[in-house]
Amino acid sequence: MGRKVLVLNQDYSALSVCSVPKAFLLVYMQKADMVAHSPTHVLRTVSEAYPMPTVVRLRRYIHLPYRGVMMTRQNIFKRDGNRCQYCGTNDNLTLDHVLPKSRGGKTNWDNLATACKRCNSRKGDYTPEEAAMPLRQRPFRPSFLMFIRDLSGAVDEGWLPYLGAKEAAY
Structure with a gap:
């Protein structure tokens, strides 16, 4: 059931x-x-x-009180449809900071995207624009x-x- x-x-x-x-x-x-x-x-x-x-x-x-969605790894994966936001695969998923932490990127809904290990590694310490890897969808906080x-x-x-x-x- x-x-x-x-x-x-x-x-x-x-x-x-x-x-x-x-x-x-x-x-x-x-x-x-x-x-x-x-x-x-x-x-x-x-x-x-x-x-x-x-x-x-x-x-x-x-x-x-105000009900927001908890920011967890699984909820970010759900928001992104369990797909890499760079290439679209659903294998070996991890989280990527769109603006890298080393450049002041925060760990929040608006800066985290689902990425496969390959794309996350390829993007490295660059922004998606610098790495020529456009996002399929911009990260956002779901209601x-x-x-x-x-x-x-x-x-x-x-x-x-x-x-x-x-x-x-x-």
């Missing part, structure tokens, strides 16, 4: 993604309401069948909603109205 469920705050804003068992438990314990369920899947016990949740809404509002919608893997079509997407592009 590798399916995921979108968890909404009481005001219907996207809060997180969790597993189906966790979402079912929230509904069963009356901490959340089921907003949408799968038309084709059910959860079965020995004597009962329950609809499988795809979107749940918490009954109490959760106050959270929390964008990260859930575009980068968290397969997104259920029922989630799109809550993630700011008008139509399914998946």
